[in-house]
Amino acid sequence: MAFFVAGIALALSACGDGAGSSDTPSAASATTEEATTTVADAPSDSTGFAVDVLPIIENTCARCHTGKGPGTPHLRLDTVADAIENSNLIVEAVGLGAMPPWPASNLSVAFKDDWSLTDAERDALIAWARRPLTDLDPATPIVSTSGIQTLTDVDYEIVPLDGYDGTQDQPDEYRCLIYDLPFEDTTWIKGYEFVPDQTEVVHHAIGYRIGGEHRAAAGALAAKDPGNGGWTCFGSSGLPEQRVLGWVPGIGPREYPEGSGLRMSADDFIVIQVHYHYEVEAPTDFSSLRLDIAGTDELPLDSVDSVRFVAPAEIPCASWEQGPLCDRSAALAAAEAKYGEAGTQANLINTICQASPEDYAHMTDGTASASCDLPVRERGQIVSVLGHEHEIGTSFKMTLLPGTPDELILLDIPDWDFQWQLAYEPVDEIFVEPTDIIRIECSWDRSLRDRDLEPAYVLWADGTHDEMCFATVAIREVAR
Numbered sequence: 001m002a003f004f005v006a007g008i009a010l011a012l013s014a015c016g017d018g019a020g021s022s023d024t025p026s027a028a029s030a031t032t033e034e035a036t037t038t039v040a041d042a043p044s045d046s047t048g049f050a051v052d053v054l055p056i057i058e059n060t061c062a063r064c065h066t067g068k069g070p071g072t073p074h075l076r077l078d079t080v081a082d083a084i085e086n087s088n089l090i091v092e093a094v095g096l097g098a099m100p101p102w103p104a105s106n107l108s109v110a111f112k113d114d115w116s117l118t119d120a121e122r123d124a125l126i127a128w129a130r131r132p133l134t135d136l137d138p139a140t141p142i143v144s145t146s147g148i149q150t151l152t153d154v155d156y157e158i159v160p161l162d163g164y165d166g167t168q169d170q171p172d173e174y175r176c177l178i179y180d181l182p183f184e185d186t187t188w189i190k191g192y193e194f195v196p197d198q199t200e201v202v203h204h205a206i207g208y209r210i211g212g213e214h215r216a217a218a219g220a221l222a223a224k225d226p227g228n229g230g231w232t233c234f235g236s237s238g239l240p241e242q243r244v245l246g247w248v249p250g251i252g253p254r255e256y257p258e259g260s261g262l263r264m265s266a267d268d269f270i271v272i273q274v275h276y277h278y279e280v281e282a283p284t285d286f287s288s289l290r291l292d293i294a295g296t297d298e299l300p301l302d303s304v305d306s307v308r309f310v311a312p313a314e315i316p317c318a319s320w321e322q323g324p325l326c327d328r329s330a331a332l333a334a335a336e337a338k339y340g341e342a343g344t345q346a347n348l349i350n351t352i353c354q355a356s357p358e359d360y361a362h363m364t365d366g367t368a369s370a371s372c373d374l375p376v377r378e379r380g381q382i383v384s385v386l387g388h389e390h391e392i393g394t395s396f397k398m399t400l401l402p403g404t405p406d407e408l409i410l411l412d413i414p415d416w417d418f419q420w421q422l423a424y425e426p427v428d429e430i431f432v433e434p435t436d437i438i439r440i441e442c443s444w445d446r447s448l449r450d451r452d453l454e455p456a457y458v459l460w461a462d463g464t465h466d467e468m469c470f471a472t473v474a475i476r477e478v479a480r
């Protein structure tokens with residue numbers, strides 16, 4: 001009951017912000033404080049937990065923080081007692097917006113499998129966690145209402161050619177591993193599941209489809225680092241690639257819409273970039289890829305293709321920074337020396353977007369932003385949308401038909417989080433035509449750069465400390 005009081009106070013707070021007057025928001029938040037106190041002091045609060053708060057935890061957090069869920073090494077919420085014991089951590093993580101991990105804002109179109117909290121749920125959870133009272137037996141188990149599924153129809157389980165064995169000496173490693181496929185003819189993948197092997201160190205994964213003509217080059221990259229599987233890679237695999245698969249902790253298998261699939265030519269192979277984070281030592285990792293393959297009786301399927309939409313990434317040194325690499329051409333030359341021309345796309349992207357470094361030269365206050373409008377070039381239905389920047393990204397936005405009456409924000413990420421690059425699947429059917437425009441917008445903040453790094457102009461290249469700005473949109477080739 002008392003939670004309804006908190007709800008009303010928060011609604012007022014939202015109105016106060018909207019009114020834009022400078023003193024209203026603080027007055028409103030004082031009201032919220034009072035309401036919170038009322039909640040905590042009210043003896044009737046005990047029923048509020050079971051009815052108003054436990055379902056929130058069971059619908060979102062429990063998915064990853066109970067049983068064998070991927071968040072359990074960090075926080076266990078197996079019982080009500082666990083939630084009470086960790087209430088401070090809950091206040092912090094939820095208050096900061098770090099948990100649950102769903103960076104897309106609700107300016108975006110609606111997405112399937114959305115485990116984010118509404119503002120009211122978030123406030124109810126925080127209000128409870130500040131004074132965690134309950135009349136439930138603390139031993140009451142917390143049971144996920146949206147367990148992580150596994151792929152039901154597994155035709156193949158592919159393991160990497162060689163596994164990767166890292167150490168705590170190098171806690172963060174981005175490793176490209178080769179997954180050869182056993183197919184002799186064109187094959188259609190209907191669904192897949194990335195199965196992390198050493199779950200304590202496998203952080204997230206990005207998979208690329210690569211043409212068979214590049215298989216020897218992949219082998220050569222792996223051979224440069226003998227004794228351990230794959231090669232170090234960050235911004236891209238270093239081979240001509242299409243980003244087609246993705247995994248973050250807590251997502252289950254991915255299935256392409258009924259009647260569609262990912263086409264693999266006979267010689268195509270997959271490279272998966274795995275982000276390893278070694279807080280602990282672990283045995284060699286052989287994370288696998290399970291595949292659900294279409295039978296011949298199911299063909300033909302519509303092809304789902306990945307289309308990349310780019311914007312420039314040009315982040316000049318701030319006015320108070322100086323050093324030889326603050327010169328753009330020196331930074332470009334340094335990136336080319338490290339990653340080759342294929343791995344240093346800054347000038348190419350500028351050309352595509354009809355931009356030039358001068359457009360960004362005034363951005364010397366430590367932040368920068370860029371945008372680019374490009375035609376879709378394909379006809380079909382949007383299956384998923386994903387944004388990509390590196391570690392100093394602060395926001396990402398992708399808009400279909402910007403500035404027209406049919407404008408649609410496909411993805412808005414107001415607080416970019418490199419660790420949680422989800423491919424979001426729109427609930428509604430969204431169709432695109434080749435001439436439709438998609439606008440990509442990114443922003444960056446240089447204060448997020450590693451402090452040990454030499455000051456440098458940051459531009460579009462493959463390194464961890466370089467930047468990128470692009471969207472990958474999976475489009476099903478089908479007419480409206």
Ligand code: HEC
Binds near residue numbers: 063074
């Ligand atoms: C999709 C999976 C997922 C969901 C849903 C999720 N978490 Fe997490 N959580 C994680 C992972 C993984 C970590 C480890 C840190 C990281 O990767 O960000 C984590 C870390 C945390 C931490 C930090 C623990 C520490 O070590 O300080 C807290 C607190 C937390 N989660 C609370 C919650 C709460 C509360 C909810 C629900 C509102 C929630 N999480 C929902 C996956 C999830």
